[in-house]
Structure formats: structure tokens, C-alpha cells
Amino acid sequence: METSLQQHAVTEKRPPLSLTIEDIRKDFGDYPALDGVSLKIAGGELVALLGPSGSGKTTLLRIIAGLEFPSGGTLLFGDMDASRKSVQERNVGFVFQHYALFRHMTVFDNIAFGLRVRKRSQRPPRHVIRERVLSLLELVQLSGLENRYPAQLSGGQRQRVALARALAIEPSVLLLDEPFGALDAKVRKDLRSWLRQIHDETGHTTVFVTHDQDEALELADRVVVMNKGRIEQIGTPDEIYDNPASPFVFDFIGESSHIPVTIQNGQVHFHERPLDLGANGLSDGPAELYVRPHDVEIVEGAAQSIPGIVRSFRRHGATRRLEVEVGPSSRGVQHVLEADMLPGPDIQPGKRVNLRPRRYQLYREQIA
Numbered sequence: 001m002e003t004s005l006q007q008h009a010v011t012e013k014r015p016p017l018s019l020t021i022e023d024i025r026k027d028f029g030d031y032p033a034l035d036g037v038s039l040k041i042a043g044g045e046l047v048a049l050l051g052p053s054g055s056g057k058t059t060l061l062r063i064i065a066g067l068e069f070p071s072g073g074t075l076l077f078g079d080m081d082a083s084r085k086s087v088q089e090r091n092v093g094f095v096f097q098h099y100a101l102f103r104h105m106t107v108f109d110n111i112a113f114g115l116r117v118r119k120r121s122q123r124p125p126r127h128v129i130r131e132r133v134l135s136l137l138e139l140v141q142l143s144g145l146e147n148r149y150p151a152q153l154s155g156g157q158r159q160r161v162a163l164a165r166a167l168a169i170e171p172s173v174l175l176l177d178e179p180f181g182a183l184d185a186k187v188r189k190d191l192r193s194w195l196r197q198i199h200d201e202t203g204h205t206t207v208f209v210t211h212d213q214d215e216a217l218e219l220a221d222r223v224v225v226m227n228k229g230r231i232e233q234i235g236t237p238d239e240i241y242d243n244p245a246s247p248f249v250f251d252f253i254g255e256s257s258h259i260p261v262t263i264q265n266g267q268v269h270f271h272e273r274p275l276d277l278g279a280n281g282l283s284d285g286p287a288e289l290y291v292r293p294h295d296v297e298i299v300e301g302a303a304q305s306i307p308g309i310v311r312s313f314r315r316h317g318a319t320r321r322l323e324v325e326v327g328p329s330s331r332g333v334q335h336v337l338e339a340d341m342l343p344g345p346d347i348q349p350g351k352r353v354n355l356r357p358r359r360y361q362l363y364r365e366q367i368a
Helices: 055-063 107-116 126-139 155-169 187-202 212-217 237-242 246-251
Strands: 019-028 029-039 046-050 073-077 092-095 172-178 205-210 222-227 230-235 257-264 267-270 274-279 285-291 296-299 306-316 319-326 336-341 352-357 360-363
Touching: 019 055, 029 055, 029 230, 046 055, 046 237, 055 092, 055 172, 055 222, 055 246, 092 352, 107 126, 107 155, 107 187, 126 155, 155 172, 155 246, 172 306, 187 212, 205 212, 212 237, 222 237, 222 246, 230 237, 230 246, 246 257, 246 285, 246 360, 257 336, 267 285, 274 306, 296 336, 306 336
Parallel strands: 046 205, 046 222, 092 172, 172 205
Antiparallel strands: 019 029, 019 073, 222 230, 257 267, 257 285, 267 274, 285 360, 296 352, 306 319, 306 352, 319 336
16 A cells, blocks of 8 residues: 555544453344354454354344344443444444445445434534545545445445445444455455555454455454354464364364374374374374365375375366375265375376375364
8 A cells, every 4th residue: 555544544532442242142033043152352353253154143243233132141342231222322333245335425425424414412513524534535545536426436446435434433343244245356355455454543443244264364353253153263363273173163264174083092093094193182082184285295105194096186276186085985975185286297086195184183073
């Protein structure tokens, strides 16, 4: 970015609020959308709620916003119990996936809207509103476009306007629901780094929902992985990626494959074949070995490695991704490990290879 954001950021007058979510539940009929969720978010922190559809992440965001009320539990904004406060009382800024801009209003009027509709006693003077809108336009790099209408903007520009409108009211908390979901991949990537810069300059407590793991890992200070209305793991991007707490997190974050193994005397065995892998403290018994493709190497010797037959390979960025059938099928399922290798000697389908994980995670066998 050519110009420093520091020159254009509208300084937050109050210290950013912390959020405390205590045992929040939300039922839709007999369906528990949230099942006892607890989470503390520090003031000024940027937190991603990450999970598949139906995991409860959007429901939690709407409860923080005041668009839904919990069936049980407590929500604190700082020291204030906001569990039953209205959207207006919470003073949150909300950015939706599909912009939600007023089509009949100019960019300027869209950004100014939240300030103009305040009660007269709380409404800033007209010149203050104008200064704030123009400052925000410069912050989101849209100076000179204040007289355009949403239909005259690109998708990325519309989302910048939506963010400026959310910031205009000086929100206590900034909430974003799949903010880049409607944009193409290139624009989405550009806006991710831009949003992180905006956050660092303005310092708002920010919570955003996404199902895009790359987005969460790149943007967030901490990631909250959700599944079936519960929190599976909370941690920094490095903690979530490098030390997933459950098979679900390992499988959902990044690419992975897994095979059934057995732990015997502190050593991993695959179909009675001992591997050169430690049990990482797991007690004897059946387990699942999870590994990422870039952590699997092809080795020359067959001893203590995983033998298999290449089923297919395809280009995968700078590497080639091999799909390797390993071990006999069980319950009619053929186990497959994926491995990344640099371009080199051709490895055609049908070739026998030996694999060894460099890094891996063991979990107790999951009973279906």
C-alpha cells in the first residue's frame, strides 16, 4: 500500500471492548445450533470463527450482534451484560457477505447512513459527518468515488464501502460474516491483507466468520474451530495447524489423509508391519494416523516404511500430488495416502513405492 493508513485512520476514542461468551446455547426447535459455547476475546483482538456449514459460527456471530438472542448463557461486552441488549444498544458494526448497500444511495450517503439516523441528541454535526466519511473513504482507498452508486463499483469496491459504513459509527465491536465470500479468488486474497492492515490501524475488537481455512489462518490472531454447535479448538493459526486437537480439526484445517494403525509397546504398526514412528505417548491399542501430503516422503528402503502402489498423480502447484493405495482394503475400503513430490523422475500409476511420514498425529480410533 503506497500511503500509510496511519494518516487516514479515524482514531478510536474508547479502548476496544473485550467479549466474554459464557455457556451460550441456542436452540431452533429441537435442534441445538449452539451447545454450551464459551469464549473470551480480548479487546483489540481479531478472531476467526471457522467451521463447515451448520457448525454454529454464523449463529454465534448473530448472537454477538443482537440479531439473535441466546436460549441460555451470558454475553458480556466489557463488564456490560449484553445478552438481551438490542443491536442499537450494542453499537456493533456489521459487514455482510453480499454488502447490503443501499442501491439508491451514493457511496457517501451509504457510509454516512448510520450517523444520520441517530437521535438528534447523538447525531454529529453535518460537517463532522462529512469529514468522517471522507476520511474513511481515504482509509479504504476509495477517495473520489463518493458520488458513485453501488452498481457503478466492482465487488471489491462495494465490500470496502460496506466496511467503511461499519466503521463510521465507531463500533464497540466489528463483526464480519463471510466478508469475501462473494468475491473471486484474486480479489479475495488482495482484500485479506488489506483488512488485516485496516484492523491493525483502527484496533477494533473484530470477529469474523469464514469457512475458508486459508482466510482464517492468514488474518486472525486466534482461530475458533467449530463443529456441530461446539468449539473443537481455540488457538493461534500456528497452534491450530501444527497441533490440531482432534481428528476433525486435522481433517478440516489443511489437506490430510489418514490410515488405521495399531500401537504396540510404544511403536506404530500398520497391518502388523512395524513403522519407524513413535506413539507420541498414546497407549497401546487401535489408533488413526493423520498426515499432510507435504509431510510424506518417498523412501528407497522398504524396512519400517509404508508400502503402496501409485493410483494416480496430478499437478499441485509446484509439486506433484501422488495418491498411493496402501495396505489391504478393510471393510471394503482401500486406504490411500497422498504425498507431494518435486518434479523429477516420472512415477506412473501402478508403480510400487515406500512412504514414510516426516510429521504426523495419532488419535485414538474413531468409532463410527
